[in-house]
Each structure stands twice: as C-alpha cells, then as structure tokens.
Amino acid sequence: MTHSEMTSMQRVLTTLGHQEPDRVPFFLLASLHGARELGLSIQDYFSRPEHVVEGQLRIRAKYRHDCLSGFFYAPVEVEAWGGEVIFAEDGPPNSGRPFLRNVDDIHHMAPPRIADSDCLVRVLRTIEGLRAASAGEVPVIGVVMSPFSVPVMQMGFDRYIELIYEQPILFDRLMKVNEAFCVEWANAQFKAGATAVCLFDPVSSATIIPPDLYRKTGFPSARRTIARIQGPVATHLASGRGLPIFDDLAKTGTVMAGVSAEEDLGRIKTACRGKLTVLGNLDGITMRRWTQKEVEARVKNAIAEAGPEGGFILSDNHGEIPWQVPDEVLMAVSDAVRRWGRYPLDWIDESMNGTAVDDR
Amino acid sequence: MDGKGGIRMAAEIRQSESAPTSSAEAFEQALLVLDRLAARRLLIDPEGGESVIQRIENIMVPALERIGRAWETGKIALSQVYMSGRICEDLVEGLLQESGRPRKDQPKMAVAVLEDYHLLGKRMVYSTLRASGFALKDYGRMEAEALVRRAVEDEIELLLISALMLPSALRVGKVRRLLDRSGSRTRLIVGGAPFRIDPQLGWEVGADAVGNSAADAVAIIERIAGGGS
Numbered sequence: 001m002t003h004s005e006m007t008s009m010q011r012v013l014t015t016l017g018h019q020e021p022d023r024v025p026f027f028l029l030a031s032l033h034g035a036r037e038l039g040l041s042i043q044d045y046f047s048r049p050e051h052v053v054e055g056q057l058r059i060r061a062k063y064r065h066d067c068l069s070g071f072f073y074a075p076v077e078v079e080a081w082g083g084e085v086i087f088a089e090d091g092p093p094n095s096g097r098p099f100l101r102n103v104d105d106i107h108h109m110a111p112p113r114i115a116d117s118d119c120l121v122r123v124l125r126t127i128e129g130l131r132a133a134s135a136g137e138v139p140v141i142g143v144v145m146s147p148f149s150v151p152v153m154q155m156g157f158d159r160y161i162e163l164i165y166e167q168p169i170l171f172d173r174l175m176k177v178n179e180a181f182c183v184e185w186a187n188a189q190f191k192a193g194a195t196a197v198c199l200f201d202p203v204s205s206a207t208i209i210p211p212d213l214y215r216k217t218g219f220p221s222a223r224r225t226i227a228r229i230q231g232p233v234a235t236h237l238a239s240g241r242g243l244p245i246f247d248d249l250a251k252t253g254t255v256m257a258g259v260s261a262e263e264d265l266g267r268i269k270t271a272c273r274g275k276l277t278v279l280g281n282l283d284g285i286t287m288r289r290w291t292q293k294e295v296e297a298r299v300k301n302a303i304a305e306a307g308p309e310g311g312f313i314l315s316d317n318h319g320e321i322p323w324q325v326p327d328e329v330l331m332a333v334s335d336a337v338r339r340w341g342r343y344p345l346d347w348i349d350e351s352m353n354g355t356a357v358d359d360r
Numbered sequence: 361m362d363g364k365g366g367i368r369m370a371a372e373i374r375q376s377e378s379a380p381t382s383s384a385e386a387f388e389q390a391l392l393v394l395d396r397l398a399a400r401r402l403l404i405d406p407e408g409g410e411s412v413i414q415r416i417e418n419i420m421v422p423a424l425e426r427i428g429r430a431w432e433t434g435k436i437a438l439s440q441v442y443m444s445g446r447i448c449e450d451l452v453e454g455l456l457q458e459s460g461r462p463r464k465d466q467p468k469m470a471v472a473v474l475e476d477y478h479l480l481g482k483r484m485v486y487s488t489l490r491a492s493g494f495a496l497k498d499y500g501r502m503e504a505e506a507l508v509r510r511a512v513e514d515e516i517e518l519l520l521i522s523a524l525m526l527p528s529a530l531r532v533g534k535v536r537r538l539l540d541r542s543g544s545r546t547r548l549i550v551g552g553a554p555f556r557i558d559p560q561l562g563w564e565v566g567a568d569a570v571g572n573s574a575a576d577a578v579a580i581i582e583r584i585a586g587g588g589s
Contacts, residue, residue: 086476091527094476157480161439162446165394209439239553241434261557262434285526285557322526 007137008066009195016232016255016277018311024303024341027141027279027315028065028330031073032092032323034058042323043087046072049122053129060138062327063334066313068134070127070194071143071320072119077185078153080117081109090323095153103155103163106174111181114188124192131193139196142189146201146235147178147225148218164209164217175221183228190231198234199226199254200319205240207260211248219248226253234258234279236319243271250275261317265305269312278306281317282333288324292332299336304348307341314341388423391444392436400451412455413493420448421492421578428488428575432556438480445484445574448491467517467585472499472507474521474528474535481522481552481574488574494581496520504531508538511546518581520549529554529561536566549580 006014006022014021034055035045045051056068075085075095084096100106114120123142130140145153151160151174163171186197202208204218226233235249236258242249243263250272257276259268261283272278282298290298299314306312314337321330340347383402390398403415410418427444430436469489473482479501486498499510511519519539523529532550539546551571555561562570569580 088475088527090530091525094478094525096477098477157478158442158483161442161480164439165443206434206437208437210437213437213439283557285554285561288526289560324526324530 009134009137009139012066012139012313015310015312018274018277018309020308020310020343023343024307024337025066025313026064026334026337026341027067027313028059028063028321028334029069029071029315029319030059030063030321030325030330031069031071033321033327033330036323036327037062041087041089042091042093046093046122049125049129052122052126053133056126056130057133063330064338065334067139067141068130069141069143070123070130070189070192071141071198072123072126074145074200075153076119076123077145077150077181079119080112080114081154082112083153092320092323098154098156098159100151100155103159103167103170106155106170106177109174109177111177111184114185120185120188124188127189127192127194140194141234142186142192142194142197144182144186144189144197144199146199146204146218146222147175147182148221149201149203150178150182152203160203164213171217179221179225179228182225186229186231186233190229194231196232196234196255197229198236198258198319200236200238202236202238202240204235204245204249205237205242205260206244207237207240207262211244214245215248219245219252222249222252222254234277236279239318243267246271246276256313258315258319259317265302269306273309273311277311277313279313279315282315284316284318284320284322284325287316287329288322288326290329290332292328295329295332296336296339299333300340303337303341303345304351307343307345308348384419384422384426387419388426391423391427391447392440394443394447396447396450399447400454403451403455416452416455416491416493420452424448424488424491425575425578428573432572441574442480442484442487445487445491449487452491452493465585466494467581468515469494469496469518469520469581470499470511470514470516471496471520471522473501474507474523474531475501475503476525476528477501478522478524478528481524482520484574485520485522485551485571485577489577489581492578494578504534504538508535508542508544511539512542512544516546518549518584519546520551520577523550523552523554526554528552530565532567533565540566547584549577549584551577 011021011025015025035042037055037058073093078095079085083099086094086096134140204214233254234256235254239260241260241263249257256279259280261281265281387402431441471482471486473479489496521532547568549569550567555570556572571577
C-alpha cells in the first residue's frame, strides 16, 4: 500500500492513532536555532513573539519537519514566579538562584497571574502567531513544566530531593500550588491555539527517582494535572529513562512519551505499543559531531526500531537541540527521515534478510 | 520510597556484583532505605577493634562505590545516590568530630560548577568525598576566569568541575586554557551528564580525568594522589 502526501497535521494525527502515515513524522525541536536564522542573540530573539514566530517558520521551511513550537526556554515559568533567568550566548537560558530560599516559603507561595506576566504573554502571542501561520496544517506545540519537575528550578535540585523524601506535607502543598498553575498555563496555551501541550517531566524518570517513589509522588500529580488540561498532553522525560514507568505514564492520560537515548528504542516501542506514541530518541549531545554517514545510520536504526505500525515521531531525546549542533547535521537528519521514513518500511525486512540498502 | 523497594534494589545490585563484606552490604541497604540510625550503628565497631577512619574506608567507601556503579548502570536513581551521599556526609562529620582523628593525606582540592545553577552534581561529589574522609573547598558556582584565579591563589592541585549543560561542559576548555596560561599544574577532573554521554568530550576540553559518578571521584583522586595519571 502506498500513501499520498499528507499534511504534517494528518501525518502526526495518524501516527498518534498508532497507524502508519505516509512517512515517519519528524519533530525538530530546535528552539534556539531560530535566533541564528534571524541573526539575533538568543536574548534578543526571545524578547519579541514576532521573532520566535519567524524563527520557527524559517526552521520548518528549511528542515521540512512536522511541527511548530511555542517553547521559549524552561525557566520562562520561573521568570513568571519572580525568579531570575540567565541568558547565554551559546545555550538555553538557565534559571538563576532558586527563588524559594527557605522551604517554609512553600507555605506562602501563590501562582503568578498569567495576564500579568510579560514573559508568559509573549509565549501566548507566539502560539497565536504560529497557529495563524499553520492554517491548521501543522501541529502547534505548547510546553509546560510539570508540577513535579519545576521545583528543581524553584528551590534547587538538592533541597527538592530532600523535600520529596523527608517533608511530605510541604511536598503536597508544593504540588497543589504548582498543579493549579500548570493547568491554567496549559489551558491558556490551548486557548491561544496550541494543538497539544508537552509536559516536561524529567524528575519522574527512572534516572532521577526510583519507580516506586514515582508512583507515590510524580504519578498522582501528573494524573491530577492532565485530567484538568483541556487538550492532548505529551510527556517528555528530557533524556531520562522511562522503561520501568511507561505503563504508569500511559495511565496519567498522556498520549506520548519523549524518550531517552540511553535506552533501547526497540524495547521502548514494545513497552509503549498501542498505548503511547514514542518521541525520540536521537542523542543531542553527540549529535554535534555526527558525520553524514552516522546521521543516516542513526536515523535508519531509529526508524527500524520504532517506525513500524506508527506510534512514532523521530526527534531528539531531550526536547531541545543544543545550539552547538551544526545546520549540516540537522539537514542530514531531515534528508535521512525523508529517505528512510516513507511507509511502508519494506527496507527493514530487506535489511534483516541481508539485502544491501545503504546504496539506495 | 518504601523499605521493601530499596532492599529489593540492593539485593539486585548484590547479585550482579562481587560480594562485599556483610557490614558493607548491610550499610548499603541502610543507605538505600534512608535508615540513618542503622547506618550509624553499622559504622561504629561494637568491639572497638577498628578506628572510625578504618570503618569509613572498609564499609562506607565501598558502599558508596557500589551505589555509584549501580547508578551508572541504571539500577538505581539519582535521588538515591544523592541521599546516600548526604547521609554519609552527615555521619562522617559527626563521627570524625567525636573521634578527633585527622583525615588522610591528600592533595589540595576544590569542587565547582561553571556558570549555571545546576548544583546537584557538585553537591553529590562534595558529599561523597567528605564521606570518604577527604577535605576539599566548595567554590560553588563560578565563571571560568574567577575559578582559575581562585584555584591558582589557593594552590589547588585537583580541581573538580561538575556540569549538567553542554555549554557549561564546553566551558571547561576555557578553564584548561587559562590554567595553562597561568603556568598552573592544577589537574582537572570533570563529571556530569554531557561527559557521561559523550566519552570524547573530556578529552576535547582538556580534562585530566572524567568521572561517571560521584563515587568515581574517589578512585580518580586516589589514583592521581598515588602518582598515577
């Protein structure tokens, strides 16, 4: 069976339905590279929604991938809470000193008002612009930090781990406040035109906390949160391992999992088949030095492992391509997914039977 | 986490590695279930035959090394490694004060994070080294120039740098160049996700050694202090 050319929206929706579209969808989550396209510093780029809209459109036109992203940078939410954001010339803006200086401050914290937060309003204007430009043919992705993971930026990783283990009452209070904000922030992005929202949740991964503890902490928080978000949610573990918790993730109500390059993609696909669409898992750290040949081999391998039967979107493993990854590598990824991602993926069987496919 | 989960994980780790002494094994279990009292009890020799330093070296250090290896192979989570290090750090501080014994001979050392606020890795290295009986300065978060200035002023022999983000990891190359330009012979030990994921990165930035876990730092320091490269 052959497929006629689909729009990006049709392609993504088909794979989300665990069916095979015309080709493997490709999300190039290059939130910083738009600044390079426009010849702006990263700080200037994110200062105006028009810049980000233009950057996203240029990236999509250049690399022909299948989404537009309203993501600015992880600490944009911390900025709204009153925290500090530190811009760099060659990397994503970082959160500064945690704004919760004392754990007892959790008793008194209240979520920011979205309409009063310039940084959040810029994100919403960006999503509106992307939605208008997409004409309904390209998914527009919004991003929220999960209530369970954002405390790393709010209070620091070390104190947050101690809180999880040692102060359950304060932990519950923190989740309650963060969940209220996360739901409001996600729904505001849907109202602005987002097709889906990505919930960044690295702390839930088995890399950061044991699965037993996740089931008592991050899991119920995610389930409560997603139940109140008025649109589809994808959960990204941002390089963290997920194999021990994919069954749980599916029960949170999420439809997709952003997965780690440190786990076998074939095993991930088996664990997620029919339950979660797999997003990943090209390694962004080593990607900056990949040769054209390596790119092709890695893309082929990912498609062979996770492409059959749909339920797969090729992307990086972290949800953000490092600034240091050169355009030539990104172009090679784009070319490779076009070359090897077209359904039906007959070459996989040929390859397994020993037929040479490298000279296709 | 519940106690059963931690004990189960500890048992799985034991099965996959060479058998430690029974005290170290029990100590490791106590750490993984956050049982501070049991950990403290295990560290004090009921017969009084071993000094506190000996107990630390024979029980605590091997347990932390095994926990580090379990983290590297994905058998336990970062939060368990961090909490284990914290418990050990607290125990060592208390027990060494009680015993009044000096720490082992060691090079002058400091640990730092370059430019960003991802301080967890540094904290874990600090805790593990303190728990292993080493003294070291904690420089906190610093820019490359200031870090080199301070390391040279303090005559630091081993500078440990923890990085979570790729740009921070790449900035180690600047530290190396500045150290070389100053004529310093300070050795650089680096660690963190980018170095673990990309084995060439440590070499690229001019590090003398790369640690894949906080516990690795102990072995690397002992090797360098012992005259190894």
